[in-house]
Amino acid sequence: MNPAGGLPRGGTGRAGRPTLAVVGATGVVGTVLLGLLSERADVWGEIRLVASERSAGRKLTVRGEQVEVLALAEDVFDGADVALFAVPGEVAAHWAPAAVSRGAVAVDGSAAFRMDPDVPLVVPEVNARAARVRPRGIVAGPCCTTLTMIVALGALHAEWCLEELSVASYQAVSASGRCGVDTLREQLAAVAGTEAGTQPGDLRRTVGDTGPYPAPIALNVVPFAGSFAGDGWTTEELAVRGESRKVLGLPRLRVSATCVRVPVVTTHSAAVRARFENEVTAEKAHEILAGAPGVVVCDDPAAGEFPTPADAVGTDPAWVGRIRRSLDDPQGLEFFVCGDNLRKGAALNTVQIGELIAAELREGRPRLP
């Protein structure tokens, strides 16, 4: 199948709808993305699935139909209105501009363009309007750690004005892709039934290969995510700071973050302390968050109700609990939040941005069949 030129713009009922390309369709995030495209209200005409050369020709199911995977090349973007990228940053850095040059709006979930001043960084529940101004034709989404907490923070900020943020993360291995999940599963198999984790060095000996991580991840926590960025910081921690500032439109927001990998398959968590310009109450925070799109409040600790990854995995919203006012600061609010790093933390946010663009195309440049 040659994707260029005269392809039909979707089947019956889809005529006139925008054409979508999904780049990275076979990866961990791509797989979730196809699931979301199949579950959500369908706004798309043709959907083209794109991946690396070695996956070309495979057939994947999206919207209940088998679709053949195309090899990544410039002409797959011809006639595409929107291209969603679920690929590593170095791939997006080249191919998102290529998609734009063929006429598509590129939506990128990688780190490649997040801090580019000519690329809006968008979380639809927080700053949807920012997606409309895209000098490079590219819209980016934040990293999964920022996305875990930013929807809840955005709602609270709208009420009270955020001035300081302190975050400690509990990050799942699926954010490192298949090798992260495989490494944890293999290490769990190695430690199951042993006494590992009780004597110095025994865990390293038992798990052997640490895969993509600098230390064992089974029965351990690893205070290092991303890569080293100098002055003691990691790229992931600087990303949380820079992206929170950009999404919230607060370029001088004070942010401190410690990013820690934990032996959880999917769903990031964060312990958040937020300080606002105004006094807060836990009751009002409940009210704000209960009414915020993309947030579920799960907060009755006396009854054992608070979010954990086991509850949030596979779901779309941010689950917020353990909400309380700081004991020593009437402007301080603390909470714990869990969000599926493959859904809202990656695929879902990308799809939502794609849908914003689709709506804009429908409004602004109606396409007739």
Add this chain to the structure above:
Amino acid sequence: MNPAGGLPRGGTGRAGRPTLAVVGATGVVGTVLLGLLSERADVWGEIRLVASERSAGRKLTVRGEQVEVLALAEDVFDGADVALFAVPGEVAAHWAPAAVSRGAVAVDGSAAFRMDPDVPLVVPEVNARAARVRPRGIVAGPCCTTLTMIVALGALHAEWCLEELSVASYQAVSASGRCGVDTLREQLAAVAGTEAGTQPGDLRRTVGDTGPYPAPIALNVVPFAGSFAGDGWTTEELAVRGESRKVLGLPRLRVSATCVRVPVVTTHSAAVRARFENEVTAEKAHEILAGAPGVVVCDDPAAGEFPTPADAVGTDPAWVGRIRRSLDDPQGLEFFVCGDNLRKGAALNTVQIGELIAAELREGRPRLP
């Protein structure tokens, strides 16, 4: 063996040294405590091992000798100079005063007396002198979460004066006793080789019984430790606040804490943000911590060096790494710290306090053979 009355005060070479009773000798912390008594410079005369009725008569090894376990009763304290308690708070609440009434100084690792204004709360590296003033004859040690970070914080505070503390913990299951460890091991066996942790609810179904925890602990993190204390807080979080204030002698210190249980067997970790009255630098923090007793600096993230529970387990010091100055606050310092919750977090601190008392007894009331 009748422990009361005319027991010999230890064998040859131990004459004149204080007599020690260890209450809770058969528990998880008690086991570590006996190991420490066997490893450390021996300051004790007779050591009596005490546990509940059902463990009486068992023989345990301490200092290379087999010692029969005595059933907890008032007369086990007759002639004891120091009694170390490694038992639940409700047991200590009754038996520590009983030991005092028989003439011993009681050192309690439980929560029973920590916030009693007539009981000093002691971390020997930080406030050893406080152990000398004990109106009730009891000295308490903080909870394992406070102990994870307080030695490093104490050293930094001595230089810069702490004014605000924000902590997120990563707490190991052995702090819940044998049932915590057994629960994690059983859940790990249940999830090993499965796909659990990827779909809503599948983890709860796979692990079944959650043991002492309100949610699965394998492949999960649980933002709840201790019990519910009202206003959204847990007892563990309030303990971190109250104990940090008391040990550091800062009754108005601003503290926020979120305590989270993670699937680690032994060794608590904490992501700490500390704000001081004075400006800080990471270099000076390294220098202070490298010279602080009870602290090991492990901090070269560019070379993959930072502390994890797998490295710190089974060792005595607090392992500190990821040390950096806050990007948006020259008075803010952030670091990650790991400490064995059974050693410094429990048994070691108790033993160290016991040794302080032993030294005081040697100085103040010399006992001749």
